Amino acid sequence: MQLLLEAGLPPGVINLLSGPAAELSHAALTHPDLAGVHFTGSTGVFQGMWRHIANHLPSYRTYPRIVGETGGKDFIVAHASADP
Numbered sequence: 733m734q735l736l737l738e739a740g741l742p743p744g745v746i747n748l749l750s751g752p753a754a755e756l757s758h759a760a761l762t763h764p765d766l767a768g769v770h771f772t773g774s775t776g777v778f779q780g781m782w783r784h785i786a787n788h789l790p791s792y793r794t795y796p797r798i799v800g801e802t803g804g805k806d807f808i809v810a811h812a813s814a815d816p
Contacts, residue, residue, distance in 0.1 A: 761785060768797035775802040 733748050749756050751774055760766060761784050769785070771778050778800040810816070 757784075762788060762791070764791055764793050766792055766796045767794060768799075770799045770801075772801045778802050794796065 737743060744777060749760065756798070761781065762767075766785070770783065771781060782798060782800075785798060789795070
């Protein structure tokens with residue numbers, strides 16, 4: 733995230749949350765301002781998120797955009813100087 737900010741991306745355009753998955757998911761996916769989710773992980777978890785979002789559609793201000801990568805296809809780029 734720091735790299736994105738240093739590259740000039742304004743704060744708040746992309747948000748990264750880390751912590752207990754169930755607690756974060758519940759808080760984020762039930763919030764009326766949910767606008768979108770880009771998920772990378774297991775198919776089962778993504779399908780559960782999709783169901784949860786679909787069940788809460790009437791409570792959202794807009795229809796959230798949902799993107800899921802469930803087959804390990806997302807690219808991860810790390811500079812050679814990064815501390816793994």
